[in-house]
Amino acid sequence: MTSVVWFRDDLRLTDHAALSAAAQDPDGCVALYVLDEESEGVRPLGGAARWWLHESLVRLADALASYGVPLVLRRGNAETIVPAVAKEAGANGVFWNRRYGAERHIDARIKTALRESGTPVRSFPGSVLFEPWTISTQAGGPYRVYSAFWRACLAMPAPAAPLPQPESIHASRVPVHSDHLDSWALQPSSPNWATGIAQRWTPGEDEGVRRLVRFLDEAATRYVDQRDRPSADVGSELSPYLRWGEISPRTVWQRALASGMDVGKFLSELGWREFARHTAYHHAALHLHGLNQQFDQFPWNQDASEDIAAWRSGETGFPLVDAGMRELWQTGFMHNRVRMVTASFITKNLLVDWRIGEAWFWDTLVDADAASNPFNWQWVAGCGADAAPYFRIFNPVTQQERFDPEGDYTNRWAPDSASRSPLVDLRSSRARALSAYEEIKARA
Ligand SMILES: Cc1cc2nc3c(=O)[nH]c(=O)nc-3n(C[C@H](O)[C@H](O)[C@H](O)COP(=O)(O)OP(=O)(O)OC[C@H]3O[C@@H](n4cnc5c(N)ncnc54)[C@H](O)[C@@H]3O)c2cc1C
Incomplete structure (x- = not known):
């Protein structure tokens, strides 16, 4: 008999309660990671996140290998795979650290199915x-x-x-089939757009x-x-x-x-x-629905494809916005202040639905997070928890004067931006956003 530790967004050995519990099993354990992009409630990963996941799994596998424990990789619906691996390993227990978003419903169903088939499940506080x-x-x-x-x-x-890293972890004696990580093709090849990301991050x-x-x-x-x-x-x-x-x-x-x-x-x-x-x-599906349902009626600009393209590629003519968007594309990251300014710019000055901006960040951030990303987009757009009053529209010019007065950041990432003609007039686009907001308030 053996235990299965199901790794999810907890790709570490220290302060890993599920692993620490499984490490006490004298019959050893199976370390499992499932790439599940199909279960209901799972949001498929963006490109930068896939790059990170590949690298992280390589390192987790190395760390586990130093204990003689292989990392078993499987791809597909976790509701099918986790019970199948438990069966293959002859497991007498499945352990995991809890998830709190929509995925927790998947976990609940798996827990029920395993228990019904006689396999105990233990879950521990998560991240x-x-x-x-x-x-x-x-x-x-x-x-x-x-x-x-x-x-x-x-x-x-x-x-x-936090819990210490286990002193010893025994491998299960039962071999369990694993995919090859490369077969998942998580990393880009041609073109390889991730070189800047790889330079910045380990x-x-x-x-x-x-x-x-x-x-x-x-x-x-x-x-x-x-x-x-x-x-x-x-x-x-x-x-x-x-x-x-x-x-x-x-x-x-x-x-x-x-x-x-x-x-x-x-x-x-x-x-x-x-x-x-x-x-x-x-609140389920934070990336789809604003907490403030008034915003369901917001008159977003439906004809903004050129503006969206200019925002994505950092060609708006506003240096702080352009620097942020280019830093994001090249490195998978953007400073928090600049995230707020770029998000405000697309949702308020360009009047583009916040979900479009959120989806771009989801695809390009290495830290793209199913809670933090939509939460913060909703905060900036004005429809989320603790949302700033709607009239707080970040002015990218004054923000640059305050937070990048010497131009160190903007000159590094977008030295040509100041010479472009601005995509919008800040004053009139601000007025347009405010009157759109008045419109939905009047309808409420
Ligand atoms: C539009 C927008 C989208 C964002 N999307 C994400 C995202 O997908 N993933 C993500 O982790 N953060 C997101 N953030 C929050 C924040 O920008 C980043 O967490 C922060 O820039 C990370 O830098 P740091 O690690 O140096 O933060 P530090 O200032 O060192 O803060 C320490 C830690 O606190 C957390 N944190 C800080 N600020 C926030 C915040 N506003 N919301 C939630 N957690 C925070 C992060 O985990 C961070 O690592 C977003 C913010 C905005 C405005």
Whole structure:
């Protein structure tokens, strides 16, 4: 008999409760990853995410190999595959860390099917600091305002200390068939658009920890003052590592506090990640429906294909927007302040449906996250949780003056942008957005 550990968005060995539990099985375990792009509720990965996943699985497989445990790769519907692997391995238990988005319904069905067939399932807290059902308003519902949400989190007992990496893990004696990772063709070949991404990023658990240490040693003291400056290099850039679970939020939390520095602001950003996940738990298909249903009637510009193309390729004539969009395309990443400005520009100045911008980020970000991405797009567009008042339309020119006054960022990524004619007039496009908003308010 043996156990199956089903890895999902938790591609690490440290603070992995399911793995730690399976490691205690003297009969060994099977480490399984399933590429499921077909189950209901699963959003197929974008291009940059597929690149990251490939690299991350290579590193996870290497780390497991050092224990003599192979990583079993399977592709297809998890509801079919997980029970089939459990059967093939003769497993007496299947372990996983919980998911909180729409995928949790898949997990619930698999749990029922396995239990009915006599295979016990154990699930453990997943990639959050506080599980979503533990934080609620006095009325028992989800929070809609971040500050109240985070106060409620901070009033809870502190997150448990992260678990150490298991000292030993035994491999199952029963061989289980695995796909070859290359057969999944997760990485681009011709053209290989990922060279800039590969230059900027090294996926994997080791690098996630290294980045955290570097952030705490070198950047954390400047974080509060400089975090909004895209050229300042003070962000932790941990978002893809957190997205893929190569580092756990509990590890980040604990190490940041142990540093003895003033890390309150940094941890409050982890709070936004948490808020996005809790919101996704309570509201299915966040990428399809605004929390504020008033926006279902929003008169988006239906004839914007040229504007959308210019926004995507960073050819709007607004240097901060263009720099962000080109950085995104080349490296799979964009600074948070610039994400807000570029998202505001397409949804408000170009009046393009936020879902179109969200889908582009989903395809191009290495940290594309099923909760954080639509949550933040809704926040900027004005239809989400804790959404900024609609009249707050980021002006890309004044934002550049404030946050990139010397032009270090814009000159690096889009030196030609200032010489282009602007795609829209900021004043009249702002007025158009405000009157569109008045229109849906009047209809409500
Ligand atoms: C339109 C838009 C889309 C976004 N899409 C994503 C996404 O798909 N995936 C994603 O991880 N983040 C997303 N963000 C949030 C944020 O921009 C990134 O998390 C941040 O830029 C990552 O940089 P960092 O790791 O240096 O962050 P730091 O400033 O070092 O913050 C530490 C961690 O906190 C979390 N965090 C910080 N800000 C936010 C936030 N606003 N919402 C949720 N979590 C946050 C991240 O996990 C981050 O790594 C989006 C923001 C906007 C405005």
